[in-house]
Amino acid sequence: MIEIQGLTRTYGATTAVDDVTFTVEPGRVTGFLGPNGAGKSTTMRMICALTRPTSGQSLVLGRRYEDIPNPGRTVGVLLDAQAQHGGRTGREALTVSALTMGLDRRRVDEMLELVGLTPAEARRRVGGYSLGMRQRLGIANALLGDPQVLVLDEPANGLDPAGIHWMRTLLADFTRAGGTALLSSHLLREVEVIADDLVVIGRGRIVARGTKAELLATGGAVVRSADDATLLVALQQAGLDAVESPGGGLVVEAEPAVVGRVAVDRGIALTELRPSDGGGLEERFLQLTAADAREGVHR
Incomplete structure (x- = not known):
């Protein structure tokens, strides 16, 4: 130990x-x-x-x-x-x-x-x-x-x-x-x-x-839109932790319903919105270290 x-x-x-x-x-x-x-x-x-x-x-x-x-x-x-x-x-x-x-x-x-x-x-x-x-x-x-x-x-x-x-x-x-x-x-x-x-x-x-199961089960959302750059600014202005995902779209430290409301309020059309639970360690790492990363995620 x-x-x-x-x-x-x-x-x-x-x-x-x-x-x-x-x-x-x-x-x-x-x-x-x-x-x-x-x-x-x-x-x-x-x-x-x-x-x-x-x-x-x-x-x-x-x-x-x-x-x-x-x-x-x-x-x-x-x-x-x-x-x-x-x-x-x-x-x-x-x-x-x-x-x-x-x-x-x-x-x-x-x-x-x-x-x-x-x-x-x-x-x-x-x-x-x-x-x-x-x-x-x-x-x-x-x-x-x-x-x-x-x-x-x-x-x-x-x-x-x-x-x-x-x-x-x-x-x-x-x-x-x-x-x-x-x-x-x-x-x-x-x-x-x-x-x-x-x-x-x-x-x-x-x-x-925590255990791997505990951390990977933590909530969050993956979202895509026709204009991810504008959506990223909107989410950050709403006080949400959001970063670009290596696979495209954004990873957000918030429930999908919260992300959807921000998009509706700003008139941004979404092409994908889902819980990030199935995204694995890479997405969870992005969420947890969004404010700390110097060079993005290394794979």
Whole structure:
């Protein structure tokens, strides 16, 4: 279990993470979502004691990360697949970690096989790896100590479809055995498939949290018209959160009847108006982060 309580981080006058509180339960994958710059990576770095919080705390299995003896045997961490020694081979990188944790060298071979790095690839220097290979090596390093908890920031970045499927299966097996997994990703459809719980952050604050079923069942509307630009302005002037949908039309944080009344009042003809419940995580993400997104939704 990971318990995050009032976690805050400021840099001068800027608040990067603002009073963040949530729990990552054992036996479940928790998806941690938010626009670029929302505070996801800073929060994960504070969990792993790489960034000191201004206030609040995070506990992993009831302890601060820095108080855990030999933490790699308890918490597997992948925050940046690029941050690996380019001059070492893949095998050397894992061997250094294994020796640091007091593990048998045979564990290195087990992990290389698990993540699908061949003997020839393991002999290559990491500097010559593709991003996908670096991700596999980073995941191998996170799993090396047979941890109970995983903290993974964008682990699917650079993986091909087969690699993403492999990672999905790996995380499902890990949590099925009682492990705790916190996963951030901009691949919303993948998170929708694998996550049991969701935490959404925007501008450093939690904007929603709950089970996947709870958050995706929340009301809202999808609307299309002959003039979506005019309709968007009308909805926003009426005080409703509305954003453009990647698939066309608008996603609105309001019941369809409310949206319809605004359109009627402004004389805007609608071509589609429906509840957004069936739209999936992408539409819900747009609704929750409409005021916080810098570059729109990343798929």
